[in-house]
Amino acid sequence: MLGVMVDVSDAETTSTANATFRELSTLQSFAKKLLESGTVKMVIGYSQGYTSDRAMPAFITDPEKASSLIFDKRCFHNLTMYLKTAEIKCAGKIAIVVKGCDAKALNVLLLENQIKRENLVILGLVCIGVGDPTLEKCRICNVNTPPIYDELFGKPVPNKEWTSATFTRVKELEGKSQKELWEFWVNEFNRCIKCYACREVCPICTCTRCITDKNQPQWVPTSPHSMGNFHWNLTRAFHLAGRCIGCDECERSCPADIPLSLVNWKLIKQVFEKYGFIAGMSPDDLPPMSTYVEGEEEEFIK
């Protein structure tokens, strides 16, 4: 079943991100069969974008259109975010194309009972990185082979293990003084225009009514001024602590280019170091931020 994907021997290097995905035709014909046989109503994958150098999400219902599926270094989108939308929720059984990081999101959604496993056919891709140059999240990726799938496309790559040393970008930031950090974030968050692309594009932001959209009481000021922006961006990050899977889609989507991944990865690092937990590795792992185990350290109460 498994073909050869890219130069697997080179999987550790970033240059392979530029290679074409050799399993593409297998993926296309598999998707076509799923649609033809009626196994699924829709396949969510990637297709050529309207802009020539971009890819975009594709929602394929016609088996003949399965050949428009693509996969290459431009396929940034974490398509699992669409599973939270009303349109897809009522679409019946669907198949979804996921990279390793996207598959982590599926695990979180399954764990949190946001999606039904039986309504999904997971088309996992062995991915060794997107972006040109390859994104930071791909450089430290520990799920080149997705942690969950029904059908895998590409030859599995042994997944890397994380250590504290993995999080180099966060470490750089941690080296700054409190004053420097404050100035850094004030400057970054000031650019926020409250478009909420970070929230909307996030597969894990599943609240039916976001706290910033609640006004009784008004927890988060809705204005895009310094206070409102700080409130929003930190609230968003905290709600993702122990849940964020580090797909960095929020940062990619941000029209103001706020380095949101730095906030997210700081929390990922913290949760990893404190609890040895990596969100999304399995649909059964109990989430540390919402689980209490008898006898666990409660050092925050002093």
Add this chain to the structure above:
Amino acid sequence: MENIYRPSLMTILNVTWETPDTTTFKLAYQDNAEKDAFFSNYKVGQFGEYSAFGSGESTFCVASPPTRQDHIECTFRAVGKNTKALQAMNENDTIGFRGPYGNYFPIEDWKGKNLLFIAGGIALPPLRAVIWNILDRRSDYGDATIIYGARTVSDLVYKMELDEWHQMPDVNLVTTVDPGGETPDWKGEIGFVPTVLEQAAPAHENTIAIVCGPPIMIRFTFPVLSKLGFRDEQVFTTLENRMKCGLGKCGRCNVGGTYVCKDGPVFRADVLHKLPAEY
């Protein structure tokens, strides 16, 4: 240049609790010039933006007729942040008010006609303004029939006025509550507004029907009216889309290309039926 968002300051003269969550405010302008400006423009059916400072603004109709010029009244249910803050206020407190905005019921065109008012729940206030307006000019109009229903007896608003209208020989008032919403001493009808309307079967000749209520009530009332012989041109209703500016700028209340705050809130049924169902 004038600040179109600057509200008039109003003193709460009187607070009446209509139901456990619905209140009527009697309000007086603190500035006489602003009061005169209001009454030189105000016609029944128009609305305003009411604010408890610190909580924002809310849109609801002016519930008193222009024939009573010493004050205005409004009736609102506490559902959002601002309506809850308003409801927490007391007599003599100051609130903000902008208005009158929007179009109005063409009551001058209705002279000599019979009027049929159909209202559900909290939607009686816009009709109440029309009712008092025509009752204050009783000889200009024909028969007045009011069919008013609410979920339960305690959800009926303007209970004192319902009694008053009931006593009037030239007003035909039918009140009803949904099945199960009656009390042991309830003397009105039991049943949904459209059903009660069908039973009452008011004549359509030379009659204007004005319908205000929750969307579901309106949806089931329109077919009954046409069954009774009413043409769409004889039927009026109001839309209550969410608004912010009230002035045709902020873009929130659009139903298709129609700004409810300017072209509404009053719509004749034939006009309403041409709009896309975005309300």
Add this chain to the structure above:
Amino acid sequence: MITINTNSLGKLLESARSAGYRFVAPVRDGTISLFRPVDRIQEIALDLITPVKSPKEYFFSDHECILSYKRSGKSLIELSEPSKEDYAPPTVIFGCRPCDAAGPGIIREVMTWDCDDKFFLDRLESTVIITIACVEADEACYCTSVDMAPDSETGSDILLTPSKDKPGVQQEYLVKAVTEKGSRFIEQTKGWSDGTVNPAPAIEGLKSSMKPTFDAERVRKWLDTSFEDKFWDTATLACISCGTCTYTCPTCHCYDIIDEGNTDGGKRLRNWDACMMELFTLHASGHNPRPTKSNRFRQRLTHKFKYYPDLFNRILCTGCGRCQRYCPTDHALKNLLEQIDKLVSTESQAAEAVDK
């Protein structure tokens, strides 16, 4: 006609500033670009097609105080308003593109519809817009499809037309005062112009290469009858319902009014809002007239290409292309408009075939 070359732009900035103007121009800030007050000409990024953010915020701020209130007694309230000097200082917007320059004039229609929004109008009146015609476009640009062109004068007070077809190099610009305000500005700040030779405008190449990609009038006719068309549901699936397109758009103008403060004192603010967001039309009762993203996308497109033209005879779009450039999913107006246009021509061809 007078000209100015790149070296003299510093003089223009100096004379504008000494005449009391705040000088706002496109700049790069890290990886993004936006319009910002500048002190030195070197800060300006003249090679950008358009900055990420349009200059809309200098007319219609993303958040602004429209009223202050203060409790002045047990039950008394005092109101005050921001002063015009504070919110509408004399400003030059320099170096915006024709698409951005046209934005405020289009929004003006609704901001003056029956009553005037002074916060918008005062700013518009105190601002001189100096536009630089385009010699470069990218794939997202589509001004020629919406009755505009790389050298449109619409909305500009002064239009600079470059002499060379390479952005960022030593340029000579033809200076044209488009409005009375523009002429007065040139008169008031003179001393920066470089004589009156006639350089050959270099925009012809771009103008002839930028063909319209859809027929806006044909789309408008389709919109008249296609509110319930199934097109909307399938074509909008990729949309993520965020506010990126609306907030970077030079013509989107929907807003929210909120209070910040407590019962003792505070401010009433007018903030940008977006029809693409679910909360925009949500009633307190929970009822939502536009519950789905296809409903909301239809509203945005139809508002721009039918409702606004029906009301004010102007398309609510200048073809700047930001909604495509910055859309997280590459899903934007232009492409839907092209699809609609194609749909119409296929339908009409099919109808013709039947007729034959």
